[in-house]
Amino acid sequence: KNQVEQSPQSLIILEGKNCTLQCNYTVSPFSNLRWYKQDTGRGPVSLTIMTFSENTKSNGRYTATLDADTKQSSLHITASQLSDSASYICVVTESYGQNFVFGPGTRLSVLP
């Protein structure tokens, strides 16, 4: 069964600190992996997208990594800001591209 798991379920950090969120998947065949940021009550916004051949992708203070062999991805947030408080969702696309499997998300809270 195609699944995406994320950890931790929730995380609290202080402003300015770094953090890393994890995503493990069993989706096969694999097409690409995306990380989204979702503010409360709003639609998700894309942060990064990586295909099978990409190991890392950065978007400002967000850096995503992908290990297609172990089927693991991480999202590293550097120098966190209060506005980073949101849910971060990992989404894996099956090859042939028509099935998107969403993880449950990690709820990040950044405190002053």
Place this chain on the structure above:
Amino acid sequence: DAGVTQSPTHLIKTRGQQVTLRCSPKSGHDTVSWYQQALGQGPQFIFQYYEEEERQRGNFPDRFSGHQFPNYSSELNVNALLLGDSALYLCASSLDPGGSETQYFGPGTRLLVL
């Protein structure tokens, strides 16, 4: 350039009723996908429309149906509403049904079934 828009923003229905949600994709996008997001959970894929046809469907019953119009806008219909259908319904548009292009999400429609 308008992004993805959805209407209505909020909706309250009772069990057994029917509901129609609407989505206008980002300008230039021809593919629309619908998702259901229960409180505190990640979105669940309902189905995707491209060229006015349902191209892929997630694990949702036939009570969930949709339509795509020639201008690429889309509707999601849910019949015989259940309490468990209460959720945020998200619409996402993209340039390509193959999944390689970024999906842009709308703000969602919050449905409450009483």
